[in-house]
Structure formats: C-alpha cells, structure tokens
Amino acid sequence: GAVVSQHPSWVICKSGTSVKIECRSLDFQATTMFWYRQFPKQSLMLMATSNEGSKATYEQGVEKDKFLINHASLTLSTLTVTSAHPEDSSFYICSARSWRDSTDTQYFGPGTRLTVL
Amino acid sequence: EDQVTQSPEALRLQEGESSSLNCSYTVSGLRGLFWYRQDPGKGPEFLFTLYSAGEEKEKERLKATLTKKESFLHITAPKPEDSATYLCAVQAGDTGRRALTFGSGTRLQVQP
Numbered sequence: 682g683a684v685v686s687q688h689p690s691w692v693i694c695k696s697g698t699s700v701k702i703e704c705r706s707l708d709f710q711a712t713t714m715f716w717y718r719q720f721p722k723q724s725l726m727l728m729a730t731s732n733e734g735s736k737a738t739y740e741q742g743v744e745k746d747k748f749l750i751n752h753a754s755l756t757l758s759t760l761t762v763t764s765a766h767p768e769d770s771s772f773y774i775c776s777a778r779s780w781r782d783s784t785d786t787q788y789f790g791p792g793t794r795l796t797v798l
Numbered sequence: 799e800d801q802v803t804q805s806p807e808a809l810r811l812q813e814g815e816s817s818s819l820n821c822s823y824t825v826s827g828l829r830g831l832f833w834y835r836q837d838p839g840k841g842p843e844f845l846f847t848l849y850s851a852g853e854e855k856e857k858e859r860l861k862a863t864l865t866k867k868e869s870f871l872h873i874t875a876p877k878p879e880d881s882a883t884y885l886c887a888v889q890a891g892d893t894g895r896r897a898l899t900f901g902s903g904t905r906l907q908v909q910p
Contacts, residue, residue, distance in 0.1 A: 683844070715897055724885065724900045725842070774841045778896060785830065785889070787898060789841035 684708050685777050687790035694765055695798055701761045702793045704775030710755035711777035715787065716748075719772040731758040765797045800825045800890050802901035810907045811876055819871040819904045821886030829891035831869050832898060833862050836883045845871075845884075876908045 684707040694700050704714055712733045717725040729750050730738040737750035749761040758777075762769055772794055776787040803822045811817055823831065830849055834842035846855045848864040855862050859880065861872040871884055883905045887898035 685841075687841075713896060724902045725898075727897045727899075730897055772839075776841075776898075784847055785896070786832070786844060786847055788844055789834070792839070792841045794839070 683779050683781065683786070683788040685775065685788050685790040687775055687793050689793060690791060691794040691796075693796045693798065696766050697764055699761055699763045700765055700795060701759055702773055702775075702795075704758045704760070704777070704790050706756045706777040706779070706788075709777070709779050709781070711758075711779060712755060713778040714752060714758040715776045715778070716750060716758075716760050717774045717776065719774060719792075725774060728760075762795065765795070767797045770795055770797045800888055800899040802886055802888055802899055804884075804886050804901035804904050806904060807902070808905045808907070810909065811873075813877055813908055813910050814875045816872070816874045816876070818873070819884055819886075819906070821869040821871070821901055822867060823869070823886075823888050823901075825888045825890050825899070827891035829889045831864055832887045832889070833860075833869070833871055834885040834887065836885055836903070838883075842885055873906070876906075878908045878910050881906055881908045 686705045688703045714731040716728045719725050728743045731750045731752040733752045739745045752758040774792040776789045801824045805820045833845040836842045846862040851866045853864050859874045863870045883903040885903045887900045
C-alpha cells in the first residue's frame, strides 16, 4: 500500500520548452502533495506544497510562475516547468501525504530526471 | 529554522559489521522524525516514523531510536543489499508546517 507514481521517469527537452510532470497516489487519497528537487549527491529541497483545490504554497526562492503546480484531484498533482533552461536540470520528486493507522506519513514517488539541453 | 544534521556523511562497512547512523535535529516542536532509504536514481523509501523521545522501531536489520535531540539508525549485521543513502527528516509541530526538512543523508556501502 501507499504507492506513489510519477510520469515520466525521465525527460530530455530543449531550452525554452515546457515540461509537465505528473504525480499520482495510486491506492490512497492525498489532499496534500509536496514537490522536491534533488541535485547530485545532495539532499531533497522542498519546492512547494500542493493542496487539492487551492493554490500551491511555494518555498522562498522558488518562482511560482516558472514552476506551475496544479492539484486537480485527490490523487493527482502536476508540476509544469515552464521555459526550461539547463539550470533547471535536476531530479524532481513528489511525495503524497497519507493518514494510515492514525499516522501522518509522506510517501515518495520514484522521481523524474529532467535534462534541459 | 528547523535543521537536521546527519553523520557520518559516508560509511563503509564489511558485511556483518554492525554500526549506527546519527541524526541530530532542532525543530519547533517535533511532530515526527522520519527515516527513509534512497537508492541511486530513485525516490526515498519510507522506513520509520518516531514521535517521542524513548520510542524505538525495528524492521529486519534496522532499528531506529529517538531522544530529544537526536535519532539513531542502528544496522545489525548488514548485508550488501543494505547499501543505500539513508535520509533523516523532521516534521515541525508548532508551526503547522507539514513539509519535511531533510538532512543531507548518510551514504552507506556494505562490502561482501
């Protein structure tokens, strides 16, 4: 149980194009999902908190117009990297918040490797 | 500001050689401390959640403990398949913030 999927698992795009990444909770509903970015040999850095039915909350320094987040349903959040540039190349990971057995836990997706040429 | 510091940064063990990983934290009212395992190129895999000092949880060769300032992940008789990066994260309680603050991780390598 508590499976989170991401699609695509990797993507290569040209500079200036936009890329959409999907995050789905497969066997539970998640009112809150989180988007993280991870650079090589570094830890996860929170980008934004995605709440179903409302606007996302972005961390300081993260451009909300560049990283568009839409949490359209209780099982799906999307991250769109607009006008991508090489410095946006990174490993993007989502997590979904789950309440099971009265515990509040976040389960992570497998990540999406974005390479911008 | 919530902070998580993990040590050592990297650890190399022989198969069967037990050891402990450390996670020191400062947080505005700890709501939960989480341990995850991350393999290269993959998302973190949930291991444990600890909520209060004195709590312990076990899973196979792993045992997590918690004090008011730090948590330890004990690995007993590790096997090569335990090689991974182990991440510690905290969730603050006082601020209502539900996102996790992660440490930089400990890269564990277990040699046969």
